[in-house]
Amino acid sequence: MEASxxxxxxxxxxxxxxxEKVILNNVCGMAQSGKPLVIMxxxxxxxxxxxxxxxxRMPYTSGTITLNQQEFGKLxxxxxxxxxxxxxxxxxxxxxxxxxxxxMIRISDSISFEDKLKQLDEVVEALGLKNCLDTMVGGDMMPxxxxxERKRANIACEILTDPSIILLDEPFTGLDASTAYSLMLxxxxxxxxxxxxxxxxxxxxxSKLFFSFNSLLLMCDGQNAYFGDTDNMVDYFDDIGVTxxxxxxxxxxxxxxxxxxxxxxKTILEAARNVRxxxxxxxxTESISLAYDDPGSPTxxxxxxxxxxxxxxxxxxxxxxxVKSDExxxxxxxxxxxxxxxxxxxxxxxxxxxxxxFVTQYKYLTVRSFQLAKSRTIDPxxxxxxxxxxxLFGLIWFQLPRTEETVRDxxxxxxxxxxxxxxxPLFDAVAAFxxxxxxxxxxxxxxxxxxxxxxxxxxxxxxxxxxxxxxxFVVVTYWAIGLNGIAAFFATIxxxxxxxxAGQSIGLFLGIVNTEMRQAxxxxxLIEMIMMLLAGLFTRNLPLWLDWMKYLSIIYYxxxxxxxxxxxxxxxxxCHKVGNGSAYPICYLxxxxxxxxxxxxxxxxxxxxxxxxxxxxxGIIVLFRTLGYIWLRFVQKTH
Numbered sequence: 001m002e003a004s005x006x007x008x009x010x011x012x013x014x015x016x017x018x019x020e021k022v023i024l025n026n027v028c029g030m031a032q033s034g035k036p037l038v039i040m041x042x043x044x045x046x047x048x049x050x051x052x053x054x055x056x057r058m059p060y061t062s063g064t065i066t067l068n069q070q071e072f073g074k075l076x077x078x079x080x081x082x083x084x085x086x087x088x089x090x091x092x093x094x095x096x097x098x099x100x101x102x103x104m105i106r107i108s109d110s111i112s113f114e115d116k117l118k119q120l121d122e123v124v125e126a127l128g129l130k131n132c133l134d135t136m137v138g139g140d141m142m143p144x145x146x147x148x149e150r151k152r153a154n155i156a157c158e159i160l161t162d163p164s165i166i167l168l169d170e171p172f173t174g175l176d177a178s179t180a181y182s183l184m185l186x187x188x189x190x191x192x193x194x195x196x197x198x199x200x201x202x203x204x205x206x207s208k209l210f211f212s213f214n215s216l217l218l219m220c221d222g223q224n225a226y227f228g229d230t231d232n233m234v235d236y237f238d239d240i241g242v243t244x245x246x247x248x249x250x251x252x253x254x255x256x257x258x259x260x261x262x263x264x265x266k267t268i269l270e271a272a273r274n275v276r277x278x279x280x281x282x283x284x285t286e287s288i289s290l291a292y293d294d295p296g297s298p299t300x301x302x303x304x305x306x307x308x309x310x311x312x313x314x315x316x317x318x319x320x321x322x323v324k325s326d327e328x329x330x331x332x333x334x335x336x337x338x339x340x341x342x343x344x345x346x347x348x349x350x351x352x353x354x355x356x357x358f359v360t361q362y363k364y365l366t367v368r369s370f371q372l373a374k375s376r377t378i379d380p381x382x383x384x385x386x387x388x389x390x391x392l393f394g395l396i397w398f399q400l401p402r403t404e405e406t407v408r409d410x411x412x413x414x415x416x417x418x419x420x421x422x423x424x425p426l427f428d429a430v431a432a433f434x435x436x437x438x439x440x441x442x443x444x445x446x447x448x449x450x451x452x453x454x455x456x457x458x459x460x461x462x463x464x465x466x467x468x469x470x471x472x473f474v475v476v477t478y479w480a481i482g483l484n485g486i487a488a489f490f491a492t493i494x495x496x497x498x499x500x501x502a503g504q505s506i507g508l509f510l511g512i513v514n515t516e517m518r519q520a521x522x523x524x525x526l527i528e529m530i531m532m533l534l535a536g537l538f539t540r541n542l543p544l545w546l547d548w549m550k551y552l553s554i555i556y557y558x559x560x561x562x563x564x565x566x567x568x569x570x571x572x573x574x575c576h577k578v579g580n581g582s583a584y585p586i587c588y589l590x591x592x593x594x595x596x597x598x599x600x601x602x603x604x605x606x607x608x609x610x611x612x613x614x615x616x617x618x619g620i621i622v623l624f625r626t627l628g629y630i631w632l633r634f635v636q637k638t639h
Contacts, residue, residue, distance in 0.1 A: 007033040007068055009054070009165060009197050014063035016049055022222060023049050024060070028276065029217045029227050033164075034191050036184075036198035038230075040205070040251065041219035042259050047201040048085075050219070051167050054199065055082045057445070067165075081158035081446075085169040087150040088442045091139035092375040093368070095132055095153055099124065102157040104364045105448050109356045123160055126190055127152045148179040152186070158446075159190075161355065166191070168200040177206040184212050207249035220258045220265055224272045240271040354450060361449040365457035373462040376432060377469070389420075390473050394480035402482075404576035404584065407600055413481055414566055415537040418558040421470040421496050422503040423528050429507030430524045434517045455629050458508075466504055470496045484570040484597075491565050495614065499558035502617045505624040506554065512628050512636070531555045540605055554620055560606050561613040568610070570597035 009031045016024040024046045031037035039047045052058035054065065056077040065072040089098055103120040104113075111119070124130050129152055137153070138144015145153060151171055159166060168187075172180035191198040202209075216233060218226035226233055234244050237254060242264060244253045257264045354361070376382075397413045400406045444451065474493050483492070507524065514520035534542070535555035542550060550556045572594040575587035582588055584595045584603065601607070 007164060007195070007197055009065070009067050009072075009199070010069075011050075011054060011065045012063055014050065014053060014065070015061045016046075016053055016058065016222075017061045024053070024222045026063070027219070027222070027224055029224070031165075031197050031199050031215070033195045033197045035214040036187055036191050036200060037215045037217060038213040039199065039201045039217045039219060040203075040255075041225070042255050043203065044221075045219040046222040047203075047219055048169055049222075051082075051169055051199065051201055054165075055080055055167050057082070078447075079164040081161060081163040081166050083155050083158050083166065083168040083171060084442060085171075085173055087154045088439050089137040089139070089150070089153070090368075090372060090436075090439055091137050091142045091144060093371060094134050094136055095129065095145060095149075096134055097368070097371060098137055098153065099129075099133075099156055099160070101364055101368050102448075103160050104356075105361060106157075106161045106355050109360055119162075120160065123156050126193075127156050127186065129153060129156060147174050147176075148183060151175060151183060155187075159196075162194075163196070165197040166199070168198070170201050170203060172200075172202055172205065172209065177208065180206065181209050181212060184209055188212070188214065204255055205251050207251070210249065210251040218254070220269060223269050224276070225258065225268045226272060237268075240267065242268060354447070356449070358450060358453050361453035362457050365449060365454050366461040369457050369461035370465070372432075372436070373465045376428065377465040386469055386473065390476050393473075394477050397477075397481045399480070399482045401574075402571055403574040404582060404587075404595060407573065410481075410483075410566060411537060411563065411604075413477075413483075414562040415535070415555075415559055417474070417477070417496065418499060418535070418555050418562055419532055421473070422499045422531075422554050422558055424469075424503070425466050425500045426503035426507035426510075426528070427524060429504045430511045430514075430520050431517070433508060433511030434515065434520055437515070451629075451633055455632065459625060462504070463501070466500055467497050470500050484566045488565040488570070491610075492562060495558060495561045495565065498614060498617050498621070499554065499561075502554045502558075502620045502624075505621045505628075509624040509628045509631070512631050515636075535559050536604075551616070554617060557613045557617050560608070561610060561617075563604070563606050564601065564608075564610045564613065567597040567600045567606075572596050573600070 011030075012028050014024055014027045015022065027046070027050055029037065029039075039050060041047050049058065053060050056072075093101075099120055100117075103116050107116045107119060124133065129149065132145060132149050135149075136142065136144040137150070144150075151174075155166075155168070155171070166187075171183060171187075175183065187198055187200070190196065205213075211230065213230040216226065216228065216230045217224070218233070226236060228236065233254075234250050237244055242254070242257060244250050258268060393413075393416065397409060400409055400413070440454065443449065444454070471493060474489075474496055478489055478492060483489070506527075510524055510527070511520055514523055530549075531553035532555055534550040534553045536550065536559055575584065575593050575595055576582050582595075584599055586592055586595060586599065
């Protein structure tokens with residue numbers, strides 16, 4: 001029976017430098033489909049850097065990376081999935097919601113909705129996640145999936161696209177020995193059944209986990225220390241004079257020796273270099289004989305014996321593979337490999353930059369953003385908070401009489417409405433975006449969706465929830481206070497809506513610009529205080545050099561808009577006192593007992609038309625939402 005095609009990812013003499021510092025130095029290795037390759041080494045050995053390089057996320061100074069003997073290009077990079085070490089998810093979504101979003105966004109539009117769900121079910125079944133689909137993902141501050149389930153969920157999100165190459169950065173970190181071993185067996189089974197190339201980094205595995213590895217690349221100081229079958233590692237190090245005692249975990253011993261003894265480290269690295277010099281690279285599993293004819297100059301430096309010795313070591317540094325002619329035997333090692341034409345013809349899903357179109361991305365990003373906003377907004381604690389505030393607000397200003405004495409009280413009520421529904425969405429947006437940033441950066445770096453699709457979804461999905469609370473608040477408190485009529489009521493709702501969206505726009509921009517939560521909150525509080533002081537309630541006569549700053553405050557525009565609605569074409573107010581005790585000349589010059597409401601606007605220098613106060617708020621919405629996109633697009637690039 002003819003063997004199934006076997007894919008090979010080879011990397012030869014990979015060197016990565018940052019300035020004068022060499023991070024990787026001529027690293028070589030190979031991974032075959034169905035046989036996971038594990039990269040092991042102490043901290044700082046270059047494991048993650050090598051994985052970044054193979055994923056195309058970090059440029060390399062020199063060397064070559066090939067897939068099936070063909071140069072590794074952009075087309076091949078789209079066949080890679082990269083599972084990060086951190087399990088980065090939105091904690092308040094269920095696993096089902098998380099995986100369905102990933103499936104709908106990452107699987108091509110050419111596949112129907114039903115087939116996407118079927119593909120998702122296959123991945124869930126393969127990774128053993130069926131029983132926890134309706135569990136919240138959770139996180140540090142919220143109960144949810146276990147550590148092993150989160151790791152498998154992380155892998156599931158990446159392999160949904162059916163990639164050819166799966167890269168995992170320390171997938172066993174944070175797992176107990178039993179869970180880590182089970183995960184390794186699962187990866188081996190998946191790689192074998194689906195013919196996938198799997199490469200994973202690991203820091204310090206347990207003994208049971210270590211011996212479950214197929215192939216091992218041991219790294220030290222950015223260089224090869226060993227590459228080959230895991231079962232042969234102990235014999236190899238014994239033969240070069242680095243003894244690993246029986247009964248101990250080989251991974252612990254070798255990592256300890258490389259970290260604690262410079263001479264041992266030199267011996268290991270020198271031996272690896274000499275093995276490579278005696279056999280051409282790239283490599284393939286094959287036994288070779290190394291002869292030590294000169295006692296003073298062994299082929300592998302550091303060997304403890306000083307006499308000639310014919311040493312046969314089973315290692316996998318083998319003879320160079322060359323591309324053979326079409327007449328080679330069908331069952332030869334290379335005959336089963338796919339050529340570049342076959343690769344380019346098969347994965348039409350990789351031909352486009354984005355797996356799905358803008359509309360699909362916008363649709364499912366909108367659904368997810370709404371789910372996230374709903375969990376924040378329709379929260380029992382917040383609902384109780386708003387009910388209490390609404391009750392106190394109505395109680396304090398309940399049925400204010402329309403008199404000169406209560407003008408300042410009415411202004412206070414209007415001012416509170418303006419700042420409450422301007423600042424609450426502002427602060428919520430500032431606090432929400434930094435928490436989303438890590439997830440968004442991860443998904444954007446992996447090419448899940450366009451930035452424009454995410455940003456448009458973010459702008460529109462939260463609007464219904466942003467407007468729901470102020471509408472309830474205004475409906476209750478407007479009539480409780482006894483403000484100005486039915487027409488002004490609907491205009492007040494519209495004004496508060498625009499005020500809330502303007503505040504949210506500023507908050508979103510501040511959350512984007514300030515990458516740290518503490519910094520974002522500090523800046524937000526400072527800006528809110530400035531806007532509140534400049535809004536016009538506390539003082540209407542600012543110094544000339546400071547007066548222009550009031551035009552930068554959204555509260556200035558929303559407060560004056562609401563004042564206009566309250567006192568324009570409204571019932572008159574009773575004079576405070578007949579005579580010189582009134583602040584309004586009409587009360588003592590014309591000897592009348594009532595003040596036309598429009599004179600209150602004139603008294604407090606509210607002279608613009610309603611639309612003139614409202615238009616700058618709309619301009620602020622457009623400005624800050626545009627600035628937010630520009631900042632994300634050109635300043636805070638994810639890749």
